């Protein structure tokens with residue numbers, strides 16, 4: 290990959306991922322020359338206690354880099370060691386979150402570092418088998434990992450009775466097949482079992498009951514690749530970077546309208562403004578910044594002020610109204626049409642919803658249809674209200690967080706830059722480009738008042754609501770049907786739909 | 795005759811199935827092997843995989859229809875998968891897709907008449923920093939613009955007429 294940022298980095302040196310900049314790191318020889326597999330050898334030969342390993346990782350404060358940021362050492366300690374079932378380690382290399390491309394760098398450039406991390410992790414949780422689940426499209430990354438695994442097997446780092454320690458370990462790769470949802474840990478486990486990649490309800494958590502009902506730990510590539518360095522240098526070394534709650538460093542992948550896209554390693558807590566201006570060179574072509582999605586497409590959109598003001602750690606970004614997520618930063622300059630961006634994102638989530646829960650399956654499609662209608666110049670009456678209503682009904686009501694993921698970026702865009710959406714609905718064209726991007730989807734046979742430009746003449750909520758006092762029931766039919774009444778009462782009390790809100794007034 | 799993998803690949807499927815506690819897990823790897831051999835996965839191939847792994851046929855159909863990576867009908871010699879997701883979109887993916895359609899007459903979801911190309915839009919391929927980008931068969935092509943795209947397409951045409959792939 291032509292990662293522009295890599296060669297030209299100025300102020301920020303790579304720390305944990307120095308190997309990314311060293312050529313031929315894919316070869317065992319090079320990796321060993323740079324101190325590779327030393328920790329694994331040491332752990333195997335000295336028969337280091339598992340709990341000691343887990344404690345070291347705990348003390349380092351390492352948090353999962355896959356998106357949720359859960360403390361890794363703590364997660365490992367959840368594996369019930371008295372459970373007689375075999376335990377499994379599953380490395381999450383499914384990286385499909387739009388904007389995120391850091392794991393691919395590790396897979397293609399320094400696979401041995403990942404494998405050493407996988408081995409250490411497997412030993413720490415007492416797993417004799419580990420799987421690396423790669424997304425199917427990463428053919429090169431897969432070949433690199435296979436190549437590295439073959440070398441490590443030959444060198445005796447993987448296999449039965451590793452270096453006379455009595456510990457058996459095997460590492461296999463498993464390729465996914467184009468489903469984003471398989472990045473979710475329980476979906477990944479289902480997929481690894483040969484099933485459709487549908488997330489499971491939690492609890493039970495995978496650490497207790499995962500792969501074929503055995504205790505299973507799922508960890509991101511970056512998380513595992515960091516482990517050997519922590520074991521090598523000690524937890525204090527790692528905690529010298531970062532903040533109280535976000536220790537160490539994090540890989541950021543930056544893309545979109547930015548001068549120098551690429552993968553950067555940044556100590557957590559680093560000032561965003563400094564990073565954006567000095568490392569990334571700001572927006573491309575000298576344009577003005579419109580906003581940023583900082584942590585992979587699933588987190589809320591940030592305005593320039595919020596964005597430039599924050600520090601690059603989990604807590605501070607959260608305090609500024611977004612999330613660190615997977616560290617995939619997507620930059621929008623002033624020429625980006627947010628309406629279009631929203632449709633593109635909705636297309637992605639509607640395509641990738643696994644279809645298990647109704648709010649997500651139907652909701653994503655609904656959001657997409659509304660956005661497409663707006664972009665074709667034929668918005669539905671009350672399109673904006675409907676969108677917010679659907680958001681509310683999806684958010685927090687689904688099995689996995691994919692449902693929330695469509696809501697967060699799009700809702701934040703619509704709340705923070707409402708004028709762009711309102712303009713599109715009103716005028717039937719983009720405020721930024723002046724074009725109606727999806728005009729070819731407009732339907733000539735739509736009723737007159739659905740046509741573009743008449744959005745304000747659309748019927749309003751009160752046109753739809755029934756005045757129930759005026760309803761005359763057919764007395765001859767007997768008593769009023771209970772069912773209708775109950776349903777109506779319930780919906781006015783609990784419901785938060787625009788209809789219900791109108792009625793309350 | 796119904797579709798069968800080569801003897802060597804049949805062995806590979808059986809070997810891979812032993813990596814897992816249950817042969818069900820071998821379904822995806824087996825489908826990958828079928829795809830590498832034929833470029834797409836047919837119903838016949840699913841039945842064959844089910845037989846090899848000794849799992850219910852329906853489980854293989856389920857997997858095939860859930861995962862979008864396996865084409866269910868033949869694809870062109872050069873299977874172009876163009877990323878149209880957000881980062882690539884911001885850097886001009888739509889224009890390039892239009893360019894492929896207009897200039898090279900490669901239409902979406904269709905195989906060209908000469909059987910060389912087919913174009914599919916796909917979601918993020920994890921190479922956003924190099925957007926706009928596409929995957930052709932197994933390889934990624936990044937930082938594309940119209941010029942580069944023209945060169946690549948011409949290159950593919952040339953190597954196809956030379957009998958290479």
Ligand SMILES: Cc1cc2nc3c(=O)[nH]c(=O)nc-3n(C[C@H](O)[C@H](O)[C@H](O)COP(=O)(O)O)c2cc1C
Nearest residue numbers: 353354355381383384385472473474508509512690
């Ligand atoms: C829809 C969805 C997609 C996800 N995709 C990924 C992914 O591509 N890579 C990843 O490492 N984690 C992904 N995750 C997070 C995983 O569920 C899980 O939290 C993570 O792999 C745990 O590893 P960590 O503790 O090392 O972060 C995803 C989660 C969700 C809900």
Ligand code: SF4
Nearest residue numbers: 643645646649687689
């Ligand atoms: S939220 Fe969506 S992706 Fe997640 S389990 Fe439900 S339907 Fe599937």
Ligand code: FES
Nearest residue numbers: 877882918919922
């Ligand atoms: S958005 Fe195109 S590769 Fe990620």
